[in-house]
Amino acid sequence: MNVLAMPSTRRNASQRRRAPQIIDAAARVFAERGFHGATTQDIADVLGIRQASLYYYFSSKEAALELVCLRGVEGFFEAAKTIAARPGSARKRLISLIESHLSPLVDRADFVKVFLNERQHLPRESRRRIGRWSRGLERIFEDVIKEGVAKGEFRADLDVRLATLAILGMCNAASSWQRKENIDVRDIAEEFARLVTDGMGKRPTARRKRR
Amino acid sequence: MNVLAMPSTRRNASQRRRAPQIIDAAARVFAERGFHGATTQDIADVLGIRQASLYYYFSSKEAALELVCLRGVEGFFEAAKTIAARPGSARKRLISLIESHLSPLVDRADFVKVFLNERQHLPRESRRRIGRWSRGLERIFEDVIKEGVAKGEFRADLDVRLATLAILGMCNAASSWQRKENIDVRDIAEEFARLVTDGMGKRPTARRKRR
DNA sequence: TGAAAATTCTATAGTCCAATAGGTAGACTG
DNA sequence: CAGTCTACCTATTGGACTATAGAATTTTCA
Numbered sequence: 001m002n003v004l005a006m007p008s009t010r011r012n013a014s015q016r017r018r019a020p021q022i023i024d025a026a027a028r029v030f031a032e033r034g035f036h037g038a039t040t041q042d043i044a045d046v047l048g049i050r051q052a053s054l055y056y057y058f059s060s061k062e063a064a065l066e067l068v069c070l071r072g073v074e075g076f077f078e079a080a081k082t083i084a085a086r087p088g089s090a091r092k093r094l095i096s097l098i099e100s101h102l103s104p105l106v107d108r109a110d111f112v113k114v115f116l117n118e119r120q121h122l123p124r125e126s127r128r129r130i131g132r133w134s135r136g137l138e139r140i141f142e143d144v145i146k147e148g149v150a151k152g153e154f155r156a157d158l159d160v161r162l163a164t165l166a167i168l169g170m171c172n173a174a175s176s177w178q179r180k181e182n183i184d185v186r187d188i189a190e191e192f193a194r195l196v197t198d199g200m201g202k203r204p205t206a207r208r209k210r211r
Numbered sequence: 212m213n214v215l216a217m218p219s220t221r222r223n224a225s226q227r228r229r230a231p232q233i234i235d236a237a238a239r240v241f242a243e244r245g246f247h248g249a250t251t252q253d254i255a256d257v258l259g260i261r262q263a264s265l266y267y268y269f270s271s272k273e274a275a276l277e278l279v280c281l282r283g284v285e286g287f288f289e290a291a292k293t294i295a296a297r298p299g300s301a302r303k304r305l306i307s308l309i310e311s312h313l314s315p316l317v318d319r320a321d322f323v324k325v326f327l328n329e330r331q332h333l334p335r336e337s338r339r340r341i342g343r344w345s346r347g348l349e350r351i352f353e354d355v356i357k358e359g360v361a362k363g364e365f366r367a368d369l370d371v372r373l374a375t376l377a378i379l380g381m382c383n384a385a386s387s388w389q390r391k392e393n394i395d396v397r398d399i400a401e402e403f404a405r406l407v408t409d410g411m412g413k414r415p416t417a418r419r420k421r422r
Numbered sequence: 423t424g425a426a427a428a429t430t431c432t433a434t435a436g437t438c439c440a441a442t443a444g445g446t447a448g449a450c451t452g
Numbered sequence: 453c454a455g456t457c458t459a460c461c462t463a464t465t466g467g468a469c470t471a472t473a474g475a476a477t478t479t480t481c482a
Contacts, residue, residue, distance in 0.1 A: 036247030162402040169384025170377040191373040199410030200365045
């Protein structure tokens, strides 16, 4: 049942030192070919070891996917919760949420991509767990937006649910083109935040806070 | 090389009458489990026929994917091109583009979803072909937005490329939640269009055109 | 109704792949 | 330097899955 294979339960803590590299390789391969399209042989090739040797690090291919997905989401939720609880306008917090949501693309792009595209193939149990997490994150965005409407920062006729889905959709899509487009993640965050708050339209008195 | 298996080339035109149903079933299964996660047995089960019988309708699993992807995109490009060429403001045309881009979700959701998520698994040749198509569609959105900036309808400092990617990202994401959320596609289009043009922010004089 | 065409079937070949079993070389430790 | 642990290895099994061959059944229509 445990994610890590545990052939021997010993006192020593420094077990499986290369585990992070193995998971990196799995993330890369899963991101490139998809979970079912990737073989354990592919992962082994990246590492230069034999296919069977991988099973020293994880007990099944699905367990490897779970490890990758977990690293793809860890920190997300806590960061978002912290931001949402901060003082300040809903608008400012929403901008921070977008930045925070995009930031893992810098150093964990493969993990995030795998989480977004392959989590459906996780075994029942972990899929449910991660589904709950995912809905929790949506909720945080939604609540901040709702608050913004209540406080009159955002339009009263805004469909909060749809706005949430739109923002998450555009942010998540970034995982599929960020590398290819070669745009700095901070620039993406800035432009996206501006887009959803101010729109594309020209307006008489532009609301500014930029440096 | 042809997508459809052609064992006998005869005069009669009414060959493979059930083909549409077979492709429907393939789309459903591919949408649910992904291309590599789905088996031809799964497709056969949906239809109530034997696995091997499918090969009367397509020559390989990949060929089936290609048929599904083609139906997922057919019409898209032409419709978008027509809209972009219409007279009227860039803003109005962009709104139409968004509506048009979302409309296939009504009756072809599975096909669109498969196209978006599984096209990477198409064989080289058709992948390139469909890739070109995809870039063409991006281009249409981008050009309309660019025109809007040039004509002063949109902010001069708008990052046209990022705005395009944002809009397509949010629209495409809809394929993954539209059914579950049970929101009318027209409402989604309306809200998304409003969001990207006007933003969420409140403003002194709301720009209105609603009936 | 009967022949031809269309559609589905049975049976199976052949490949790919996840996972297990058990062994070994080298590093660390007392 | 003997024992133990880490990190691989070789060899293989068993299952799942695509695709082919050819027979059987059903439908079409002259």
